[in-house]
Amino acid sequence: MKIYNLMEELVEKKVNKLYDDLKAANTVWLSCDCQNCRLDTMAFVLNRIPPKYIISSRGITHTAADANLTQIKADIDTLAIEGIRLVSTSKRPTHNIKTNAESLVISGTKPFFFFPTFTGTVMDGLSFEPIANATITLLRDGKPVEMIDQTWANPTKTYQSTKGTYSFCVKPEEAKEEKLVTNFQFTIQVEAEGYEPTQYAFSTPVTSEILRENRGLSLYSLKLQDLFMFPVGSENPME
Numbered sequence: 566m567k568i569y570n571l572m573e574e575l576v577e578k579k580v581n582k583l584y585d586d587l588k589a590a591n592t593v594w595l596s597c598d599c600q601n602c603r604l605d606t607m608a609f610v611l612n613r614i615p616p617k618y619i620i621s622s623r624g625i626t627h628t629a630a631d632a633n634l635t636q637i638k639a640d641i642d643t644l645a646i647e648g649i650r651l652v653s654t655s656k657r658p659t660h661n662i663k664t665n666a667e668s669l670v671i672s673g674t675k676p677f678f679f680f681p682t683f684t685g686t687v688m689d690g691l692s693f694e695p696i697a698n699a700t701i702t703l704l705r706d707g708k709p710v711e712m713i714d715q716t717w718a719n720p721t722k723t724y725q726s727t728k729g730t731y732s733f734c735v736k737p738e739e740a741k742e743e744k745l746v747t748n749f750q751f752t753i754q755v756e757a758e759g760y761e762p763t764q765y766a767f768s769t770p771v772t773s774e775i776l777r778e779n780r781g782l783s784l785y786s787l788k789l790q791d792l793f794m795f796p797v798g799s800e801n802p803m804e
């Protein structure tokens with residue numbers, strides 16, 4: 566028996582179907598539909614939705630028919646189209662948008678600051694309900710921070726099925742030497758229709774290290790404090 570992320574199957578099917586449909590319709594903006602582009606799109610979607618694990622010996626089709634998956638399926642549709650557009654418009658010679666992260670791991674000689682994956686949640690400050698469709702930007706020195714590869718977006722968005730959560734995976738930064746500790750300052754900026762925009766500044770110390778070939782890119786994650794947004798015109802009880 567094996568543990569299996571049900572979302573992988575749903576996403577794979579959806580992304581392949583969309584690519585096939587778009588190709589059949591001769592969609593102008595679809596520049597490529599090779600296997601690498603399809604895999605990049607799948608990673609883009611899977612990085613934005615919560616996993617749902619099942620034991621593989623049990624019927625997958627049975628679980629997939631679960632009515633609770635309606636919302637997540639709708640979000641997968643939206644994300645898949647978004648991902649295909651992004652992958653289609655990024656012109657990388659290798660056609661493989663994971664080159665960035667992989668080349669860093671393989672090099673194995675240079676020290677880098679590997680950032681934790683930042684995750685957080687955006688909520689309504691009055692109802693404590695998660696906010697969908699919020700736009701979140703991660704800034705450093707006032708500028709949007711580059712992500713590790715194009716399966717991650719900055720700015721990113723929150724979706725209903727992900728309960729207002731977002732995550733960022735920052736591109737590792739080259740360091741002068743190994744075991745240097747630097748305190749990195751970031752600002753999260755959040756905007757959502759009908760809400761007052763909000764900002765949150767935080768810092769995190771990172772120690773530079775050299776990734777050895779067999780270790781892989783094992784990223785840990787840093788949970789940021791919940792961000793509360795207040796409807797335009799409402800009294801903010803925290804002020």
Ligand SMILES: [Zn+2]
Binds near residue numbers: 600601
């Ligand atoms: Zn391609």
